Amino acid sequence: MAAEKTKPVDVAVGILMQPNGDVLLGQRPPGKPYPGYWEFPGGKVEVEESILEALKREFMEELGIEVLSAQPWCCVEHVYPHAHVRLHFYISREWRGEPQSLEGQAFAWQGSLGVEPLLPATIPLIEWLDRLRYPSA
Numbered sequence: 001m002a003a004e005k006t007k008p009v010d011v012a013v014g015i016l017m018q019p020n021g022d023v024l025l026g027q028r029p030p031g032k033p034y035p036g037y038w039e040f041p042g043g044k045v046e047v048e049e050s051i052l053e054a055l056k057r058e059f060m061e062e063l064g065i066e067v068l069s070a071q072p073w074c075c076v077e078h079v080y081p082h083a084h085v086r087l088h089f090y091i092s093r094e095w096r097g098e099p100q101s102l103e104g105q106a107f108a109w110q111g112s113l114g115v116e117p118l119l120p121a122t123i124p125l126i127e128w129l130d131r132l133r134y135p136s137a
């Protein structure tokens with residue numbers, strides 16, 4: 001069945017934002033669709049799990065970070081050849097712990113220049129995000 005005719009899969013995505021505006025990105029590992037592309041950490045929401053619960057679980061599993069609070073920011077739907085996803089982006093400024101690469105992926109704190117390539121569904125968000133994190137620019 002073509003991906004666009006399927007029901008979207010909900011994905012919880014977290015943007016950890018430091019006081020200077022830097023945000024945390026992770027790199028997709030080999031063996032997954034879009035290997036080597038950069039993304040905000042997160043993953044699919046499981047059955048009977050809220051988006052915030054999924055976000056907290058994914059951050060703990062992937063990075064060993066305890067997200068203490070996060071606010072919904074925006075929701076983007078995208079149809080890839082491999083999946084139809086509905087991405088729920090949350091912004092967190094309050095977490096505990098330093099990121100560790102628990103699943104072998106690279107990660108980086110990024111300022112305005114950023115890393116490339118980014119996942120296609122994530123690219124339009126960067127401009128909106130820059131307006132939020134650098135309001136006087």
Ligand SMILES: Nc1nc2c([nH]c(=O)n2[C@@H]2O[C@H](COP(=O)(O)OP(=O)(O)OP(=O)(O)O)[C@@H](O)[C@H]2O)c(=O)[nH]1
Nearest residue numbers: 011013032033039040041042043044083085119121122
């Ligand atoms: N975490 C994350 N996922 C994103 C972003 N942008 C984006 O399009 N996605 C898509 O959302 C889905 C994330 O789910 P996932 O991480 O559990 O799935 P996956 O494809 O990596 O692997 P899996 O199906 O083996 O679990 C992927 O289809 C990914 O392409 C982003 O910024 N962060």
